[in-house]
Amino acid sequence: MNTVLQAHGLGKKYGRRWALTDCDLEVPAGHVVGLVGPNGAGKSTLLNLAVGMLTPSAGTVEVLGAPAGAQQAKVGYVAQDTPTYARLSIADHLRLGRRLNPAWDESLAQRRIQHLKLDPKQRAGKLSGGQRAQLALTLGLAKRPELLILDEPVAALDPLARREFLQDLMEAVAEQELSVLLSSHLVSDVERACDYLIVLVDSRVQVSGEIDTLLATHFRLTGPRRDQKDLPRDQHVVTASHTDRQSTYLIRTGQPILDPAWTVTQLTLEDLVLAYMGRDVQPERPVLEVQR
Amino acid sequence: MGLWMIEFHLDGRSGVSPYQQIVQQVRNALRLGLLREGDQLPTVKDVVAALAINPNTVLKAYRELEHEGLVQARPGRGTFVTRTLTDNTLAAHGPLRQDLRRWLTKARKAGLDDESIEALFLTTFRSAAQEDIA
Numbered sequence: 001m002n003t004v005l006q007a008h009g010l011g012k013k014y015g016r017r018w019a020l021t022d023c024d025l026e027v028p029a030g031h032v033v034g035l036v037g038p039n040g041a042g043k044s045t046l047l048n049l050a051v052g053m054l055t056p057s058a059g060t061v062e063v064l065g066a067p068a069g070a071q072q073a074k075v076g077y078v079a080q081d082t083p084t085y086a087r088l089s090i091a092d093h094l095r096l097g098r099r100l101n102p103a104w105d106e107s108l109a110q111r112r113i114q115h116l117k118l119d120p121k122q123r124a125g126k127l128s129g130g131q132r133a134q135l136a137l138t139l140g141l142a143k144r145p146e147l148l149i150l151d152e153p154v155a156a157l158d159p160l161a162r163r164e165f166l167q168d169l170m171e172a173v174a175e176q177e178l179s180v181l182l183s184s185h186l187v188s189d190v191e192r193a194c195d196y197l198i199v200l201v202d203s204r205v206q207v208s209g210e211i212d213t214l215l216a217t218h219f220r221l222t223g224p225r226r227d228q229k230d231l232p233r234d235q236h237v238v239t240a241s242h243t244d245r246q247s248t249y250l251i252r253t254g255q256p257i258l259d260p261a262w263t264v265t266q267l268t269l270e271d272l273v274l275a276y277m278g279r280d281v282q283p284e285r286p287v288l289e290v291q292r
Numbered sequence: 293m294g295l296w297m298i299e300f301h302l303d304g305r306s307g308v309s310p311y312q313q314i315v316q317q318v319r320n321a322l323r324l325g326l327l328r329e330g331d332q333l334p335t336v337k338d339v340v341a342a343l344a345i346n347p348n349t350v351l352k353a354y355r356e357l358e359h360e361g362l363v364q365a366r367p368g369r370g371t372f373v374t375r376t377l378t379d380n381t382l383a384a385h386g387p388l389r390q391d392l393r394r395w396l397t398k399a400r401k402a403g404l405d406d407e408s409i410e411a412l413f414l415t416t417f418r419s420a421a422q423e424d425i426a
Contacts, residue, residue, distance in 0.1 A: 174340045174347040192346065193346055194346060
């Protein structure tokens with residue numbers, strides 16, 4: 001199976017603080033991957049390592065089977081806040097794209113600008129947030145990459161612009177053979193658009209995998225109070241809470257749950273993400289935000 | 293999507309996964325006669341562009357419908373309805389439905405409220421299912 005992103009023991013240190021540690025990932029091609037986590041969890045650091053804008057302090061990261069940064073033409077990157085050149089016109093941006101990218105698809109770029117009803121003579125600095133994001137997406141798609149990486153692409157957009165952006169992105173995924181890796185701190189964006197999930201909290205990957213598989217293997221158990229050590233060994237506890245009489249566990253297991261004492265409920269994606277975000281991983285967590 | 297027979301909608305709060313929602317909406321359209329044999333389902337690209345969802349979600353839903361024998365994918369042309377569900381549903385189940393109505397009337401006369409009726413139905417349904425397995 002082709003992998004778009006492969007990381008082994010990957011880590012990045014700013015000064016004395018690790019922004020990303022012990023990151024092991026193997027993301028197969030053909031997915032729309034959602035990288036989810038709170039602000040400052042290390043999402044941008046991981047994405048910047050993947051595009052080769054940062055070099056690892058530990059471990060390795062490969063993108064499309066080669067060291068990160070080695071295949072610039074095959075990887076598109078839309079950075080946080082979808083930066084464009086404020087003083088350049090839309091036509092200038094397309095000209096730049098044409099000059100800088102060997103596989104540039106001019107007709108795709110023109111079609112998109114027309115579809116968005118943008119005036120090519122308009123300067124990027126005069127565009128609305130949604131239009132600027134769409135321009136950045138146009139550049140990213142017309143490059144015809146095998147992997148498109150987007151850092152919080154819709155975070156700053158209003159609901160309508162957000163929906164339109166994701167519609168266009170999904171349409172491109174359906175049309176082109178394109179893998180996508182996008183970060184977000186909103187589960188609702190990820191739920192519709194993504195079919196693969198990476199949860200990153202406190203500079204560590206908490207869980208990753210195909211969303212269908214994750215949902216099929218995580219359950220909430222509620223029942224009479226029971227000690228964690230009395231659970232079957234194949235039930236990995238994600239979170240646990242107890243009252244005097246009742247226990248509630250959120251577990252991951254590939255096996256059927258046979259114990260009739262438990263009431264078993266399936267999780268929504270939001271439950272699952274929140275469970276991994278909310279558990280105490282490192283109590284002594286430093287509260288520094290990664291440079292954005 | 294104006295040129296298609298049906299449009300899909302997603303309910304984010306339903307707790308039903310997007311792919312299942314699409315499957316259910318096609319089945320419902322077949323039951324209600326909104327979709328008939330030979331009709332084409334919206335293309336994956338159009339569904340994706342309208343709902344901003346992952347293409348694999350639509351593909352998975354269409355595959356399941358194909359597996360159930362309700363639709364057929366014709367390479368390069370699209371996905372088409374091959375069977376309807378109108379004949380074997382409500383009309384055909386008329387007698388069963390009448391039985392159920394009579395039972396409901398009895399349950400109300402016995403003093404059960406809506407929640408109790410639902411609970412009674414569900415527990416009976418489940419224990420019957422258990423006995424079938426055993």
